[in-house]
Amino acid sequence: MAILETIGVEKRFGGLTANADINIQIEEGAITSIIGPNGAGKTTLFNILTGYYKPDRGEVHYLGQNITGWPVHKIVRKGIARSFQVLNIFNEIPVFENIRLAVQADQKKGFHFLKSTSKFRSINERAEEILDEIGLFRVKDVITKYLSYGDKRILEIGIALASRPRLLLMDEPTSGLPSSETERVKNFIKRISEKMTIVVIEHDMNVVLTISDNIIVLHQGRVIAQGSPQEIKANDQVQEAYLGGIV
Amino acid sequence: MAEFLSQLFNGLVLGLLFGVMALGFMMILGVMEVINFAHGALFALGAYFALTLQKVLGYWLALLISPLIVGVVGLVIEWTAVRRVYQKDPLFGLLMTFGLAMALEEVIRIVWGKIGYSIAAPKFVAGPVAIGFLWYSKYRLFMALLSLILLTAVWLFLEKTPYGAIIKAGVSDSEMVLALGKDLKRLRTLVFGFGASLAGIAGVIAGPMWSLKPTMGTDVLMPSFVVVVIGGIGSFWGAVIGGLIVGLSKSMSVLVWPRLSDLMMYFIMAIVLLLRPRGIMGEKSLLEQ
């Protein structure tokens, strides 16, 4: 069953068509990769799926419900979370606070205003659990901007996980990482995929081909192919447009 | 009927002048992301310089030189103070020009005194002229003409020169200007000077219509703000249309209920914001982020 589905989604910026006639189905429980050259409209698609942009045309359906035009926070609360390609974390506060804020949102405690945050035990315990799971417990009191780049990337994903998503969209989670760290993130994705559906935008073909159940190829704002890794590898059009000599 | 027409003309004349003020203000806002509180004080300086220069040099030279001096004042302000707050918290630029506005107004008070002056209109445009059955001030028509010339000049500058293209890019998206690298510094200084002299010349033009007093700058600053909000940041025609709306709302409401005259533009602003949050001609700009 498709957890997420788009019907004829289109988005334009001035004269530029970022997404055109996107019809995709994301299968529940699977890992789907979205690949394509720079400027193919991958991040724009994520922005549409999460409500950051409203599509000019078309609809987005999640669990059978039309969520087109919903605000970001409402979509997030429905169980879609997202990590970003360009690091998008709270830099001025400790690592723990980053996760705690996410758990606090998940537990809908944000409007409590007279009790200290330290007194919300279930939030703090859950935040520590998550830090433990993602292996950042040792740096929990460090102000986030002083974290190593690799740890920041993990934190980026950890924040998304804290909202207990049913569907997790990851925008280039290995971007800028050395190969040893890439391996760490890859295994991490594999591990969390047991609990949720994952869609990942990724450039590293080694990662894409080993973790994906399905692959969607975007080119100039359109879907030019979708299928299993084998099918994609065998697809001439994809070879020509994108994969070139890589595979 | 005559009163209606005369207020209509007053509104249009005022509107064109506000348009000129607002354009200078908007360029500075767009390229520097600084709300220039000193814009009103520069307007007042223009009028006061003209007052002094006119006695020695006559009207035409004063009209020409006084805005140039104001432009230089603008350059100095940019060079010594405003330049240091680019890229910092937007609050700093705002406070900086706010402080400068306070200081400049007090300087005017020290140099020219607290009392008001009235400037006589130059002889060739003194007195009224008959338009149909309506007698209308020649000087106000002259003001409208000058404002139109200025607006045309700004339009030509924005549309026909390479600097104009860059400024327009900056007004809607200052990151595009950032791509220009080292030229940005010069561009900003230039825009600040240009915007300042626009304010200065508006002050010279307005002098004979209003009496000169130290607070004339603070009085004229708010209409510029409102024009920009109504018209939309980054649009030449937005500033012109916004200027006319504010000018007309000020003059026409006098006919209905004089007390409303200062308030009307804010109500219009609130309505425009409800219907079009970015103003009539506004597009999404980085300033909102």
Added chain:
Amino acid sequence: MKIVRYMLHPMFIIFAVFLVAPIFIMRVGGMSLAIEVMIWAIFAVGYNILLGYTGLPSFGHGLFFGTGAYLCGLIQHHLIPGTWISILGSMLGCSIIAGILGFFLARKRGIYFALLTIAFTQLFFFIAFQWDSVTGGENGLMGIERYPLSIFGLFRIPIDGVLSYYYFVYAILVASIVVLWKIVHSPLGSVLYAIKQNEVRAKYLGYNTWMYKWVSLIISGLFAGLAGALYAMLQHGAFANPIHWTRSGDVVMMVLVGGGLTNFFGPVLGAAIFIALRDIVSTLTEHWYLFYGLLIVFIILFLPEGILGYLKVGQTSRKMISVEEKWSPSLSGGASDGHP
């Protein structure tokens, strides 16, 4: 040692200083100035929730201060002559106005937000100035009283004397600071500061950031209204002047001079310095505004972190309090906007 730690807490120091200050001030005069400092401190600390913690640069908060003063008088004149009722009414009225303006403001950020707040404060100024049948126009709304406090109808405490009013305002200052301190360290406060650092990410955590910014406006409006009402009672009148945009800089400067947006208690120090300076300079020269303008430029160029930031007071004392104190708003936080 715990007691020593509490005694070095800035909150304790502030409360202690204002508690004993009248002993000294009574001798040299200037009690009403001291009361004014406390009133502006309430205003400034509340305003900093919006400016320093949520990162929304309002440049028109005189609107709420001035309106609070008028509401206090109007309630006394037309509804019930009582101290509590006029204060609470001002707070309620100002938070409602903040809520209404919030519909226009809360979707905006940065410069555009500032521009709109300036325009709105000017709108209110003209309303206050022109509507003289209600506000007294140019002459102000006079005859605002300090009625005796009634506690459960059992005691009546007069506050019309300068010393009694001082301690009345002092009690409200203490309560306000405690409440605002709690807000800053609550879940709500943590979300506001998250919005300042990275609004997009806050949305992606599932926070309805619009609503939080709206609430932040209401909180700051409410405390501004409270301060305005106290000010009206101090002056026995309400005037349009504090609403004019040329006065907008006052509260911003108090925040900045004290702790440069980085410090919860900075605005208290800022209020004291600002008002003392204005009083001293105004007696020496009639050109206070020249001095004021140049002072602003000086502070921004050379002391953007404020006095406490310059002396590094904030940092050291914060460490002594608790771990959660390690984070407190800073300017650079506003710079990192996450755009996907």
